[in-house]
Amino acid sequence: MTTQTKPIEAFSLPTPNGQKLHIMLEELAVPYTYHRIDIGKGEQFTPEFLSISPNNKIPAIIDPEGPGGQPISVFESGAILKYLGLKFGKFYPLDQRQQVEVDEWLFWQVGGFGPMLGQNNHFSVYAPEKIPYAIKRYSDETHRLFGVLNKRLDGRDFIAGAYSIADIASIGWASAWERYGISKAEFPHFHAWLERVLARPAVAKGLAVGKSDPGTPLVDNKAAQAILFNQRAR
Numbered sequence: 215m216t217t218q219t220k221p222i223e224a225f226s227l228p229t230p231n232g233q234k235l236h237i238m239l240e241e242l243a244v245p246y247t248y249h250r251i252d253i254g255k256g257e258q259f260t261p262e263f264l265s266i267s268p269n270n271k272i273p274a275i276i277d278p279e280g281p282g283g284q285p286i287s288v289f290e291s292g293a294i295l296k297y298l299g300l301k302f303g304k305f306y307p308l309d310q311r312q313q314v315e316v317d318e319w320l321f322w323q324v325g326g327f328g329p330m331l332g333q334n335n336h337f338s339v340y341a342p343e344k345i346p347y348a349i350k351r352y353s354d355e356t357h358r359l360f361g362v363l364n365k366r367l368d369g370r371d372f373i374a375g376a377y378s379i380a381d382i383a384s385i386g387w388a389s390a391w392e393r394y395g396i397s398k399a400e401f402p403h404f405h406a407w408l409e410r411v412l413a414r415p416a417v418a419k420g421l422a423v424g425k426s427d428p429g430t431p432l433v434d435n436k437a438a439q440a441i442l443f444n445q446r447a448r
Contacts, residue, residue, distance in 0.1 A: 230386030237420030254430025254438035
């Protein structure tokens with residue numbers, strides 16, 4: 215069993231993508247230090263943060279006890295979950311067929327479930343012009359993706375066999391289901407899974423990380439939105 219003596223440096227925020235990291239670290243019960251990156255102030259564009267996260271997105275980590283005992287930085291939430299799962303031998307299976315199953319649903323989340331819900335939220339909440347086509351496009355896709363997840367969870371306790379990083383990746387986004395008009399009656403298997411996962415103490419702890427000081431608010435804050443949205447290459 216791998217042990218961690220030096221804290222992992224966690225650069226994040228209590229957003230759905232940041233919560234993946236927080237939950238994973240709490241589930242692993244390894245020491246870590248939380249560093250808030252205030253994206254509303256543009257802290258994601260500092261040279262220090264870009265050196266570990268060149269895509270200027272949270273979360274990112276520095277593990278001082280990386281491969282060979284040397285420090286390593288990892289960016290992109292899915293890559294971080296896989297790295298930590300493999301390092302500590304938890305929540306990511308050893309069997310290759312099971313790994314494929316977990317990877318499928320991990321990549322489903324990072325490539326679809328998260329980005330599409332994010333676009334839904336953007337055009338419904340932040341866009342200065344409410345474009346009916348865009349709102350319907352992403353609302354429909356959000357509904358479709360919750361339907362995919364609901365079907366997957368029919369007869370299953372967790373997304374890919376045992377509780378894994380596939381579940382951890384989806385929790386933060388899924389827990390905002392009411393925002394997207396998702397009903398319990400329509401997607402009962404999803405809701406049973408969500409209640410099951412939210413009952414885990416480490417999930418509750420992970421979701422609470424940073425909530426007391428989440429950084430600059432974005433809603434109705436045009437200055438912060440100008441920093442976060444519609445950026446071009448620098």
